Amino acid sequence: MTEPTAPALPVVRRLPRYYRFFSELKKNGVKNISSRALSELMGLTASQIRQDFSVFGIKGQQGCGYDVTETAAELGGILRLDRRKKAVLIGAGNLGRAISEHMDFEGKGYELIGIFDSDPALTGTVLRGLNIMSESELAAFCLANKPEIAILCVPTEPAPELARLLYDGGVRAFWNFSHANIAAVCPDAVVENVHLSDSLMILSYLYDKNC
């Protein structure tokens, strides 16, 4: 009896993009699309699309492709955008403020329930309709409100300790903008890293190569 293997990460990482394209097609009133037509739109091979979809049991119909509305809903369901997730944001500096005001959390099932910062000057000021709290209140807040996900917009140095505090408060998912190794201090938590500076360095490399 073999365990059903989890979908490969490269496939998972393509899901949000599929979701975006199907949402867009739906908005444009497109009813069906073949893997062939979608492949041209997305710059993938039709084979890969069919292969990816089969991993998640997304079914089309021979002769007329995939139902746009149905597939969009399935992709959203696989990504669990419907599932309600309570989130806290740690760090209300430039990045934290931008993330809190720029992202469409609700559209992805996230509910931002608390914002924390170590700077006393920020405590009590309002961001996205929430009073910024002191990091000293974090542990008690977690116990009382049970957030599941934390967004780490703090510098690399304080990040591991804060992550551990959140972990001990029950948080098991981190959206990590720092360079700290969160996985190392939070076993069996999931960590999605966003390394903006790495991305900018890669651009520098690619640009120069291109010249």
Add this chain to the structure above:
Amino acid sequence: MTEPTAPALPVVRRLPRYYRFFSELKKNGVKNISSRALSELMGLTASQIRQDFSVFGIKGQQGCGYDVTETAAELGGILRLDRRKKAVLIGAGNLGRAISEHMDFEGKGYELIGIFDSDPALTGTVLRGLNIMSESELAAFCLANKPEIAILCVPTEPAPELARLLYDGGVRAFWNFSHANIAAVCPDAVVENVHLSDSLMILSYLYDKNC
């Protein structure tokens, strides 16, 4: 006579991380490190590190590993962090403001020389020491100042047109935070996409799978 093949993209994407680790080691006064010790630090295999380094001609010494200072410098050179690059930022909303104030551009060789926004209310206000300009001034600014790189912090809809304007003004590299397909309208430009919302959706998937 075969063309020397360009380094594979997965290897290139690991370079900034190597650079960060070597910079850190250097800061900590570490003189040498073996691929084995580094592999444990970074969570990679020693084989992969040696393989990656050999792609870029980074040499160690049998018996005592890689010279930290030297390797850090080589990695920085490969990433062209030394090379001066003039950049413009398009879009001074939440995200644009955060990026402009949060990122260490100088440390990566970037010089932010202009910020643009379509909102007349923002025109003339100061951000990172620069007067925000109207997008109507963009074409003339490019002709006069020759930026090489643009940071796109605008919504998806206006992004392609703005990118094309920049492209016509000589910009050949885009750090793209929108969902627009910039490559489609800017042939032979390099595009590094940052899709924050995709990242947040992946976290949602991974978290739920983990439960």
Add this chain to the structure above:
DNA sequence: TAGATTGTTAATCGATTAACAATC
């Protein structure tokens, strides 16, 4: 029915890992 297109299996391609002779 005939044409289009899926779902899946097999083939290919590329990336990672293992092994080891060379050598500091």
Add this chain to the structure above:
DNA sequence: TAGATTGTTAATCGATTAACAATC
């Protein structure tokens, strides 16, 4: 010299692509 560790080649593993029978 002996031990450690590289640089590189060969083996393995995994992901992508091609092919095609099934079928709407």
